[in-house]
Amino acid sequence: MTGFALRRLLSLPPLLLAVSFGFFAMLRLGRGDPALDYLRLAQIPPTDAALALARLELGLDRPLLAQYGAWLAGLARGDLGTSWFTRRPVLEEIAEFLPATLQLAGTAMLVTLLLGLPLGFWAALRRDRWPDHATRLIAFLGVSLPNFWLAFLLVLLFAVTLGWLPAMGREGPASLILPALATATMSACVMLRLVRASVLGALGEPHLRFAAARGLPRRVLLARHVGLNALLPPLTAMGLHLGELIGGAMVVETVFGWPGLGRWALLAIGNRDYPVLQGFVLVLTLVFVLGNLLVDLAYAWLDPRLRLEHAA
Amino acid sequence: MLRRSLLRGLPGLGALPGLRAGRAAAAPAPAMGPLRFSWPTNAGPLHPHLYAPNQMYAQAMLYEPLVRYVEGGGVAPALATAWRAEEGGRAYVFSLRPGVRFSDGTPFDAAAVVANLRALLENRARHAWLELVAQIAGVEALDAGTVRLALHGPYYPTLMELALIRPLRFASPAALRPDGTLAAPIGTGPWALAETRPGQHDLFRRREDYWGPRPALQAVQVKVLADANTRALALESGEIDLAYGTDQLDADSFRRFAGDRRFTTAISPPLATRLMAMNSARFPTDDLAVRQAIAQGIDRAALVRHVLLDTEPAAETLFAENFPYTRLGLRAPAHDRAAAAARLEQAGWHLPPGGRVRQKEGRELALDLCFVGSDALQKSLAEAVQGDLARLGIAARLRGEDSASYLGRQKSGEFGLIFTDSWGAPYDPHAFLGSMRQPAHADYQAQRGLPMKAEIDRRIGAVLVSTEEAARAEEYRWLLTTLHEQAVYFPISFLTNKLVYRAGLGTVPFGGTRYEIPFDQILPRG
Numbered sequence: 001m002t003g004f005a006l007r008r009l010l011s012l013p014p015l016l017l018a019v020s021f022g023f024f025a026m027l028r029l030g031r032g033d034p035a036l037d038y039l040r041l042a043q044i045p046p047t048d049a050a051l052a053l054a055r056l057e058l059g060l061d062r063p064l065l066a067q068y069g070a071w072l073a074g075l076a077r078g079d080l081g082t083s084w085f086t087r088r089p090v091l092e093e094i095a096e097f098l099p100a101t102l103q104l105a106g107t108a109m110l111v112t113l114l115l116g117l118p119l120g121f122w123a124a125l126r127r128d129r130w131p132d133h134a135t136r137l138i139a140f141l142g143v144s145l146p147n148f149w150l151a152f153l154l155v156l157l158f159a160v161t162l163g164w165l166p167a168m169g170r171e172g173p174a175s176l177i178l179p180a181l182a183t184a185t186m187s188a189c190v191m192l193r194l195v196r197a198s199v200l201g202a203l204g205e206p207h208l209r210f211a212a213a214r215g216l217p218r219r220v221l222l223a224r225h226v227g228l229n230a231l232l233p234p235l236t237a238m239g240l241h242l243g244e245l246i247g248g249a250m251v252v253e254t255v256f257g258w259p260g261l262g263r264w265a266l267l268a269i270g271n272r273d274y275p276v277l278q279g280f281v282l283v284l285t286l287v288f289v290l291g292n293l294l295v296d297l298a299y300a301w302l303d304p305r306l307r308l309e310h311a312a
Numbered sequence: 313m314l315r316r317s318l319l320r321g322l323p324g325l326g327a328l329p330g331l332r333a334g335r336a337a338a339a340p341a342p343a344m345g346p347l348r349f350s351w352p353t354n355a356g357p358l359h360p361h362l363y364a365p366n367q368m369y370a371q372a373m374l375y376e377p378l379v380r381y382v383e384g385g386g387v388a389p390a391l392a393t394a395w396r397a398e399e400g401g402r403a404y405v406f407s408l409r410p411g412v413r414f415s416d417g418t419p420f421d422a423a424a425v426v427a428n429l430r431a432l433l434e435n436r437a438r439h440a441w442l443e444l445v446a447q448i449a450g451v452e453a454l455d456a457g458t459v460r461l462a463l464h465g466p467y468y469p470t471l472m473e474l475a476l477i478r479p480l481r482f483a484s485p486a487a488l489r490p491d492g493t494l495a496a497p498i499g500t501g502p503w504a505l506a507e508t509r510p511g512q513h514d515l516f517r518r519r520e521d522y523w524g525p526r527p528a529l530q531a532v533q534v535k536v537l538a539d540a541n542t543r544a545l546a547l548e549s550g551e552i553d554l555a556y557g558t559d560q561l562d563a564d565s566f567r568r569f570a571g572d573r574r575f576t577t578a579i580s581p582p583l584a585t586r587l588m589a590m591n592s593a594r595f596p597t598d599d600l601a602v603r604q605a606i607a608q609g610i611d612r613a614a615l616v617r618h619v620l621l622d623t624e625p626a627a628e629t630l631f632a633e634n635f636p637y638t639r640l641g642l643r644a645p646a647h648d649r650a651a652a653a654a655r656l657e658q659a660g661w662h663l664p665p666g667g668r669v670r671q672k673e674g675r676e677l678a679l680d681l682c683f684v685g686s687d688a689l690q691k692s693l694a695e696a697v698q699g700d701l702a703r704l705g706i707a708a709r710l711r712g713e714d715s716a717s718y719l720g721r722q723k724s725g726e727f728g729l730i731f732t733d734s735w736g737a738p739y740d741p742h743a744f745l746g747s748m749r750q751p752a753h754a755d756y757q758a759q760r761g762l763p764m765k766a767e768i769d770r771r772i773g774a775v776l777v778s779t780e781e782a783a784r785a786e787e788y789r790w791l792l793t794t795l796h797e798q799a800v801y802f803p804i805s806f807l808t809n810k811l812v813y814r815a816g817l818g819t820v821p822f823g824g825t826r827y828e829i830p831f832d833q834i835l836p837r838g
Binding site for chain 1: 352353354356363364365368437438510511512535536537539541542545546548549551686714715716717719720722723750751752753
């Protein structure tokens with residue numbers, strides 16, 4: 001298991017390098033001139049002299065490979081560059097905005113599990129009865145609703161109409177509820193459907209019929225023989241949800257004025273702030289890969305067959 | 313009730329009549345707390361001489377000019393109480409207001425002015441876009457309360473450009489480092505920055521030792537809200553008290569608030585012009601008849617009524633008549649589709665049998681209509697214009713692109729029609745006209761094909777250095793009339809600031825320019 005984890009960790013640097021180069025190339029080879037955007041934001045008319053000065057200041061006057069080399073050299077020193085817009089170190093801004101995003105994504109993940117797991121079990125155990133139909137309808141609606149639209153609906157209901165919760169900002173636990181719900185709804189509904197299908201699959205396994213024939217109580221059957229087996233596919237999905245939740249937070253953070261990494265990145269997209277975007281993608285890749293590594297380790301821990309395979 | 317409130321608040325559905333407010337929104341703004349406003353980003357480091365990420369509204373709160381712009385093109389005393397031009401406009405002498413201090417206690421005097429202007433001139437290249445910076449030859453303190461600004465030559469808009477929010481305002485010399493950077497944002501204005509929380513808010517507190525009338529508000533909290541719909545909901549749920557700006561709220565939300573008795577709404581006088589430039593150097597708009605037909609064939613009133621929802625007045629001229637030298641009585645041709653079509657026929661543009669796009673000598677009457685793809689308003693306007701042009705037999709290819717590509721087209725002239733704005737007060741008309749000589753501007757590119765372009769540029773140069781009022785007015789008359797007659801612009805509307813606040817807040821006036829929000833003049837009720 002340790003060897004498996006180490007191998008996965010060792011694969012991280014080349015992966016980050018490949019992602020960073022791919023993203024760097026994608027940004028630089030796209031249409032348009034970021035120096036023009038820089039001047040637009042500064043409300044400076046784009047004269048040739050102003051453009052030349054902006055390119056010099058932003059380092060855009062150098063060849064592409066030299067620009068990437070400089071960024072990489074900075075990265076080796078723990079320097080992700082300086083935001084073209086705020087003129088502040090990217091790493092400092094990441095450290096400032098990441099906790100809010102992790103808080104939001106973490107809470108959303110918790111909501112996903114708290115809603116998706118029990119409702120999925122419930123729906124599967126009452127297959128083709130009203131709880132199954134009701135949860136499937138909810139899941140269908142939840143998966144279909146774009147999160148920004150749901151976010152506006154939640155604000156209208158709970159903040160504007162009822163006045164129970166704040167509409168925006170990050171001040172106290174109450175302000176976390178609506179953004180977390182808006183972020184988690186789609187993942188929770190996907191999780192619900194996955195758990196339902198997984199439980200139904202486990203319920204149809206021959207070993208369960210044999211265990212029942214041996215006279216094991218229903219509680220033990222469900223907890224040990226259905227529950228543990230049915231958890232494996234949703235666990236894999238959790239790794240994917242992690243990226244989805246952080247990605248989804250971009251829009252939700254903007255709607256709720258949540259001071260996180262997503263809104264910061266969205267602003268950077270509008271501003272063509274390349275150093276910020278490169279830093280954001282690097283952090284996102286890191287979180288995604290580490291999250292999936294944790295999921296894989298948990299998977300191996302839950303499923304003895306995997307441990308034995310690795311041991312062999 | 314709940315369903316009605318939901319429907320009323322949904323973006324795009326808010327204009328439904330008869331829908332009433334939810335009860336949470338009825339809560340009045342707190343009487344003694346800070347005024348809560350919102351802006352898409354934090355205020356920035358607030359250097360008075362620098363640009364992004366410094367937000368102009370916040371720079372205007374902290375830093376003051378020597379003279380202040382007043383609507384209509386005049387200037388009023390600010391940090392200078394009096395001034396006089398010398399050597400035929402080659403120098404200006406300013407008497408500084410006595411008793412003014414920066415918020416750190418440093419006195420505002422001639423040495424502070426000289427330190428700031430010298431720091432600015434050290435960095436002249438950065439401010440090259442502003443003609444006055446290029447014109448300044450030097451600055452000297454005649455005594456502690458008098459400053460002399462020497463210019464390379466006469467430049468009549470000197471006072472106007474001194475009134476700009478940046479870069480010609482003043483930080484405390486104690487905070488201004490020798491390399492021109494700033495240790496802390498310390499100005500002479502009525503507000504001081506008390507707190508910044510990145511991504512969350514900025515807090516400005518009233519200065520108790522301010523030299524002028526103290527603001528009635530004690531503090532202004534500016535929350536960071538990037539999205540206009542979020543801002544509308546925050547206003548409705550009582551989490552902000554005020555929305556103020558050109559595009560803080562979309563037209564639909566503004567109309568909804570206007571119909572809600574709990575809110576006060578207002579629209580400012582014209583501040584700038586929303587335009588489309590027509591490229592006189594590119595086929596087919598290089599044909600004057602085509603440009604004139606377009607000017608006559610687009611239904612401006614419909615654009616204003618249906619797309620802008622009457623939140624901006626229709627514009628018939630390049631500049632509104634509340635700007636200096638612009639009251640010339642010019643009027644746009646009345647919308648007349650038949651007359652526009654006849655003009656095209658007369659110019660040799662005919663519809664082929666069964667065809668929908670006119671042709672002349674085998675070439676189709678088709679052009680690129682360029683806009684920023686992510687700008688929903690420009691997109692709606694472009695689609696409406698495309699429809700009007702199609703009825704004339706002109707094919708408009710919509711080119712919605714990212715902002716850098718759009719700016720690239722403005723710079724290179726790769727457009728038939730392109731959206732643009734004038735710069736607004738106090739830049740209009742002089743600085744906007746001045747920029748028409750720069751090839752990097754859409755205006756230059758649009759005018760490049762005019763037979764009198766060289767004469768236009770020459771007269772723009774002459775008007776900026778003119779010293780006689782009558783001659784200057786005459787030059788402006790010729791320039792604005794020529795551009796009007798040559799139909800290189802299709803003015804759509806005059807940009808305005810839109811104001812929405814809770815009816816219980818008190819009185820909120822408009823500032824003289826687009827980015828100056830007069831927080832210091834807000835009078836809370838009670």
